[in-house]
Amino acid sequence: MQNLALVDVLVKLHDALKRNDLAEAAAIIEALRAPDQADIFSELEDAEQATLLPKLHPSQSADILEELDELEAAEVVADLPTDTVIRIVDEMEADEAADLLGDIHPKQAEAVLAGLEDPDEVRPLLMHPDDSAGGLMTSEFLALRPGMTATEAIEAIRAWQPDVETVYYLFVVDSLKRLCGIVNLRQLIIAEPNALISDIMDREVISVPVGTDQEECARLITRYDLLALPVLDDQGMLLGVITVDDVIDVIEDEATEDIQRLGGAEPLDRSYLDASVLTVARKRIGWLLLLFVTGSLTGTVMRYFESELQSVVALAFFIPLLIGTGGNAGSQTTSTIIRALAVGDIDLGDAMSALWHELQAGLLLGFVMAVVAYLRAITWGSGQPLALAVSSAIFLIVIWANGMGSILPLLAARLRLDPTVVSGPLMSTLVDTTGLLIYFTIATVVLSL
Amino acid sequence: MQNLALVDVLVKLHDALKRNDLAEAAAIIEALRAPDQADIFSELEDAEQATLLPKLHPSQSADILEELDELEAAEVVADLPTDTVIRIVDEMEADEAADLLGDIHPKQAEAVLAGLEDPDEVRPLLMHPDDSAGGLMTSEFLALRPGMTATEAIEAIRAWQPDVETVYYLFVVDSLKRLCGIVNLRQLIIAEPNALISDIMDREVISVPVGTDQEECARLITRYDLLALPVLDDQGMLLGVITVDDVIDVIEDEATEDIQRLGGAEPLDRSYLDASVLTVARKRIGWLLLLFVTGSLTGTVMRYFESELQSVVALAFFIPLLIGTGGNAGSQTTSTIIRALAVGDIDLGDAMSALWHELQAGLLLGFVMAVVAYLRAITWGSGQPLALAVSSAIFLIVIWANGMGSILPLLAARLRLDPTVVSGPLMSTLVDTTGLLIYFTIATVVLSL
Numbered sequence: 001m002q003n004l005a006l007v008d009v010l011v012k013l014h015d016a017l018k019r020n021d022l023a024e025a026a027a028i029i030e031a032l033r034a035p036d037q038a039d040i041f042s043e044l045e046d047a048e049q050a051t052l053l054p055k056l057h058p059s060q061s062a063d064i065l066e067e068l069d070e071l072e073a074a075e076v077v078a079d080l081p082t083d084t085v086i087r088i089v090d091e092m093e094a095d096e097a098a099d100l101l102g103d104i105h106p107k108q109a110e111a112v113l114a115g116l117e118d119p120d121e122v123r124p125l126l127m128h129p130d131d132s133a134g135g136l137m138t139s140e141f142l143a144l145r146p147g148m149t150a151t152e153a154i155e156a157i158r159a160w161q162p163d164v165e166t167v168y169y170l171f172v173v174d175s176l177k178r179l180c181g182i183v184n185l186r187q188l189i190i191a192e193p194n195a196l197i198s199d200i201m202d203r204e205v206i207s208v209p210v211g212t213d214q215e216e217c218a219r220l221i222t223r224y225d226l227l228a229l230p231v232l233d234d235q236g237m238l239l240g241v242i243t244v245d246d247v248i249d250v251i252e253d254e255a256t257e258d259i260q261r262l263g264g265a266e267p268l269d270r271s272y273l274d275a276s277v278l279t280v281a282r283k284r285i286g287w288l289l290l291l292f293v294t295g296s297l298t299g300t301v302m303r304y305f306e307s308e309l310q311s312v313v314a315l316a317f318f319i320p321l322l323i324g325t326g327g328n329a330g331s332q333t334t335s336t337i338i339r340a341l342a343v344g345d346i347d348l349g350d351a352m353s354a355l356w357h358e359l360q361a362g363l364l365l366g367f368v369m370a371v372v373a374y375l376r377a378i379t380w381g382s383g384q385p386l387a388l389a390v391s392s393a394i395f396l397i398v399i400w401a402n403g404m405g406s407i408l409p410l411l412a413a414r415l416r417l418d419p420t421v422v423s424g425p426l427m428s429t430l431v432d433t434t435g436l437l438i439y440f441t442i443a444t445v446v447l448s449l
Numbered sequence: 450m451q452n453l454a455l456v457d458v459l460v461k462l463h464d465a466l467k468r469n470d471l472a473e474a475a476a477i478i479e480a481l482r483a484p485d486q487a488d489i490f491s492e493l494e495d496a497e498q499a500t501l502l503p504k505l506h507p508s509q510s511a512d513i514l515e516e517l518d519e520l521e522a523a524e525v526v527a528d529l530p531t532d533t534v535i536r537i538v539d540e541m542e543a544d545e546a547a548d549l550l551g552d553i554h555p556k557q558a559e560a561v562l563a564g565l566e567d568p569d570e571v572r573p574l575l576m577h578p579d580d581s582a583g584g585l586m587t588s589e590f591l592a593l594r595p596g597m598t599a600t601e602a603i604e605a606i607r608a609w610q611p612d613v614e615t616v617y618y619l620f621v622v623d624s625l626k627r628l629c630g631i632v633n634l635r636q637l638i639i640a641e642p643n644a645l646i647s648d649i650m651d652r653e654v655i656s657v658p659v660g661t662d663q664e665e666c667a668r669l670i671t672r673y674d675l676l677a678l679p680v681l682d683d684q685g686m687l688l689g690v691i692t693v694d695d696v697i698d699v700i701e702d703e704a705t706e707d708i709q710r711l712g713g714a715e716p717l718d719r720s721y722l723d724a725s726v727l728t729v730a731r732k733r734i735g736w737l738l739l740l741f742v743t744g745s746l747t748g749t750v751m752r753y754f755e756s757e758l759q760s761v762v763a764l765a766f767f768i769p770l771l772i773g774t775g776g777n778a779g780s781q782t783t784s785t786i787i788r789a790l791a792v793g794d795i796d797l798g799d800a801m802s803a804l805w806h807e808l809q810a811g812l813l814l815g816f817v818m819a820v821v822a823y824l825r826a827i828t829w830g831s832g833q834p835l836a837l838a839v840s841s842a843i844f845l846i847v848i849w850a851n852g853m854g855s856i857l858p859l860l861a862a863r864l865r866l867d868p869t870v871v872s873g874p875l876m877s878t879l880v881d882t883t884g885l886l887i888y889f890t891i892a893t894v895v896l897s898l
Contacts, residue, residue: 035672158639168617168634168676185617185634190607222701223484225694227617227676244693245674251697252671255704256788262711263784264777272789273802277809284781284810285817291777292821298769299829309762316758316765320747320772320881327776327877328713328740332733335712339705340721353722360726361733368734372741380748428776428877432769 010040017048026055029064038067042274050079053088062091065100069270074103082108086115089122095138095246098125124239133212136250137231137240143173146180146198150191153183169228171238172201178236179205207232210239217242218250219344258342261420262335264291291426297433298323305440308449314382315443318373318390319436325369326397326435327428333358333405334427338419341409351410355403362402370395389446393439400438401431459489466497475504478513487516491723499528502537511540514549518719523552531557535564538571544587544695547574573688582661585699586680586689592622595629595647599640602632618677620687621650627685628656656681659688666691667699668793707791710869711784713740740875746882747772754889757898763831764892767822767839768885774818775846775884776877782807782854783876787868790858800859804852811851819844838895842888849887850880 009028016025029037029052041049041064053061053076065073065088077085077100089097089112101109101122113119121139128134142160144153153170170188172181181201191200207230208217221229221244229242257267266283268275275283302309309315337354340346346354370391377387405427409419443449458477465474478486478501490498490513502510502525514522514537526534526549538546538561550558550571562568570588577583591609593602602619619637621630630650640649656679657666670678670693678691706716715732717724724732751758758764786803789795795803819840826836854876858868892898 033673154638157635185638186606189603189634189638222697224482227693244676244697248671248693248697248700251700251704252792255700255708256792259704259708259711259784259788262708263780263782265781265785268785271794272785273795273799273806277806277813280785280806280810281813284778285814287781288774288777288814288818289821292770292774292818292825295770295773296825298773299766302766302769303829306762309765313755313759313762316762316768317748317751319765319768320751320885321741321744323769324744324747324878324881325737325741328737329733331712332714332736333712335708336714336717336721336729339708343701343705345720346722350722357722357726357729361729364726364730365734365737369737369741372738376741376745380752429773432773436769 006036006039009036010043013040013044017044017052022052022055025052029056030060034063035067037064042068042072046075046079049076053080054084058087059091061088066092066096069274070099070103071270072274073100077104078108082111082115085112090117093138094121094125094140095136095240097122099130099135102126102130128210131214132210133208133214133217133229133231133242134210134239136214136217136246137210137242139240141171141238141241143171143177143238144183144197146172146174146196146201148197149193150188150195150197150200151193153188153197157185157188169241171205171230171241172197173238176235177238179207179230179232179238181205182230205230208242209234214250215254218247218254221247222251254342258338258420261418262338264288264426287426291429294426294429295432298436301433301436301440305444308440308444308447311449312386312443312447314386315440317380317382318377319439321373322390322394322397322439323428323432323435325373325394326401326431329362329365329398330401330405330427330431333361333402334409337406337409341413341419348410348414351407351414354406354410358402358406359399362399365402366395366398369398385447386443389439389443392446393435393442396438396442397431397435400434401427404431404434455485455488458485459492462489462493466493466501471501471504474501478505479509483512484516486513491517491521495524495528498525502529503533507536508540510537515541515545518723519548519552520719521723522549526553527557531560531564534561539566542587543570543574543589544585544689546571548579548584551575551579577659580663581659582657582663582666582678582680582691583659583688585663585666585695586659586691588689590620590687590690592620592626592687593632593646595621595623595645595650597646598642599637599644599646599649600642602637602646606634606637618690620654620679620690621646622687625684626687628654628679628681628687630654631679654679657691658683663699664703667696667703670696671700703791707787707869710867711787713737713875736875740878743875743878744881747885750882750885750889754893757889757893757896760898761835761892761896763835764889766829766831767826767888770822771839771843771846771888772877772881772884774822774843775850775880778811778814778818778847779850779854779876779880782810782851783858786855786858790862790868797859797863800856800863803855803859807851807855808848811848814851815844815847818847834896835892838888838892841895842884842891845887845891846880846884849883850876853880853883 013025013028016028029040032040044052068076089100101113113123116122125139142157144156168185170183171179172183174180181203182205183197183201187200206220206224206226208220210231210233217229220226227244230238231240231242233239260267264287266286268279268283373394374387374391377390408427412419462474462477465477478489481489493501538549550562562572565571574588591606593605617634619632620628621632623629630652631654632646632650636649655669655673655675657669659680659682666678669675676693679687680689680691682688709716713736715735717728717732822843823836823840826839857876861868
């Protein structure tokens with residue numbers, strides 16, 4: 001619960017439910033805004049949800065289902081009779097309805113679809129992957145014709161009584177339904193009543209093909225400050241519209257995924273406290289095991305240098321410090337590069353500039369760290385030769401880590417992998433092994449072991 | 450450069466500039482959309498920028514300055530004569546103008562402000578911190594009065610000829626300029642011509658006080674799918690409006706900061722390749738040094754156990770693996786918790802649930818890792834006692850790391866620090882030291898050293 005006021009509401013709602021006063025419970029929910037309704041609703045037990053939802057006005061239930069996490073909404077719907085679901089889905093926005101139907105059992109989805117007032121608004125949306133322009137768009141939009149006057153267009157808007165979501169941009173299509181222009185509501189209002197749409201409209205419309213990745217759609221909307229982005233098929237026919245509110249969710253979700261991957265875990269796909277302990281563990285164990293296996297290489301390196309370690313056990317004291325510093329320098333670099341790629345500051349063509357940038361930074365950082373490490377080793381009484389070995393090792397390790405940290409995410413991107421897979425942890429583990437190799441090789445020479 | 454088409458444009462532009470054909474250069478720039486203009490423009494040399502900008506139409510120059518990174522825009526402006534700057538700033542949106550004036554030399558800012566057509570639109574915005582509602586809002590908005598009719602309101606819009614940015618929501622204020630309602634353009638169009646605004650308007654407006662943090666504004670706009678958010682002073686007077694496009698930038702910037710901090714570096718505050726090597730190094734050296742100092746504790750722990758290490762040097766082989774696994778488990782947890790805090794999935798009240806969640810997940814993960822570590826140690830021929838010591842150590846270390854990983858970011862949030870300061874790297878360094886303590890203590894007992 002985000003909000004203290006909502007906690008109060010929840011107490012009252014539980015009270016009403018305990019008294020089995022469903023009318024009161026429904027009234028309490030209906031007095032809230034949709035996102036708050038969803039928050040409150042998701043705090044209820046499954047049985048309470050299934051009892052309460054059919055008592056609400058279908059449009060309110062629709063709002064709640066739209067606001068819930070997708071998986072949670074699917075679970076709620078699974079417990080409801082089909083005719084109740086139909087009444088609710090009829091009130092949902094087409095894009096949200098399609099998302100929901102895609103998440104429930106195909107049999108239930110087919111039954112609901114068959115019962116809808118206007119199944120043809122939803123059915124085409126089901127064909128597109130959730131994370132493409134087609135999965136993100138709504139097919140509810142008002143298309144104008146170039147030959148209309150401003151007054152006729154305003155009349156059409158009045159007759160259509162549109163949802164708020166898509167009304168501020170109006171798209172203009174020709175007789176083959178191909179997109180040929182865009183008009184905004186402001187232009188319509190300001191125009192002479194008899195002006196033709198074809199004279200008012202802007203012909204340079206930014207649009208995307210239906211298969212475009214959702215991140216690309218988000219980037220276009222963000223870059224050009226759009227409120228809506230039209231989606232076209234191969235022939236240039238207008239299929240639907242992506243609105244800015246859907247894109248904000250995409251931006252947040254993508255950042256969440258990136259951050260979770262950078263931490264070395266698969267994305268949870270649902271809100272944290274709703275994810276069971278088992279889910280949380282399952283999303284993490286794969287990486288933990290993989291990193292353990294790659295990390296085992298450190299043991300192999302050290303066994304190789306067992307006799308050196310045997311004769312100068314003090315060598316071991318610096319191991320966590322050296323590989324820690326390498327890992328830190330590397331993850332500073334990867335996280336910067338990954339984010340620069342994600343927001344479009346750099347692309348694959350900038351690989352060499354980025355590498356060069358990081359090698360220079362590594363040179364500076366490595367030098368400072370080498371001086372500090374030398375002083376630390378001396379004050380620990382490690383003696384000149386060991387201090388020298390430690391400080392030259394840290395110098396090389398930092399430069400190496402910066403180089404790897406910049407090149408690996410770019411390599412991943414070139415191989416069309418998500419750059420976050422070479423995240424902080426994987427990066428550190430790789431640098432651990434190579435760092436130890438560097439350290440022991442230098443130590444063997446400097447200490448003449 | 451994001452885009453191949455833009456690279457072509459850049460070549461043509463350089464060509465025109467080489468021939469000193471400024472009219473042609475200006476024409477090339479003016480044919481582009483604002484964000485593309487800014488991209489191209491920032492590829493030019495400082496001198497070329499200073500020559501070209503005054504040749505463009507002031508409204509085009511204004512668009513470019515609005516799109517450039519803030520620091521870059523300030524640098525460009527610093528090289529221009531004051532009267533040129535005044536002509537450009539006059540065309541900028543008030544919120545962007547205020548941001549720019551805040552970034553340039555105070556003397557130049559004062560001179561520009563004095564020359565503006567309407568300094569009172571910009572001056573009040575200068576008082577508010579950049580990252581507050583006041584710093585984000587624009588003071589250009591059209592306020593209606595409750596006693597107007599729909600027709601009169603539409604007339605007012607026509608007379609005002611508003612910028613696109615703020616037109617879709619219209620705010621209604623009383624005689625004391627206090628916000629009393631909101632009308633959207635759709636409602637105006639659909640309404641009976643003689644309907645009173647006070648009858649059409651929605652009285653339940655979501656608004657924020659002027660000092661509200663920008664992240665909170667972003668959260669409200671995202672949560673309630675708003676296109677604009679009104680900003681009020683203590684008396685409820687309408688001061689300005691925050692629009693959805695500004696908020697998308699906030700969301701992206703905050704995610705970038707979080708990701709850079711999670712990687713253990715201070716945010717760069719500008720786009721990656723624009724940041725000099727020295728800046729990059731400066732943003733990282735502080736953390737690298739701090740982590741080196743805290744990491745030194747690992748050496749202290751190991752020196753304490755020097756004799757044990759002397760007698761069983763094989764103990765050292767597992768050190769990078771153990772502390773690596775601890776660090777990985779910890780950063781999986783911190784990154785999940787930090788993101789859940791940032792998007793509002795959990796708040797401080799959920800601290801105990803989050804800790805309990807993570808301890809359970811740690812129990813599961815620790816068990817699996819203990820089994821794997823035992824097998825690994827046996828296959829390395831380390832012998833029963835050492836294998837047992839390693840596997841019990843890893844079991845405890847993973848649980849401990851999950852506990853620390855969940856409690857530290859929440860503790861930071863409670864202390865009103867940014868939770869990302871206890872990022873992956875700091876987390877790992879802390880777990881390194883405690884992990885070694887756990888390992889050597891167990892080893893001493895199990896191996897009877």
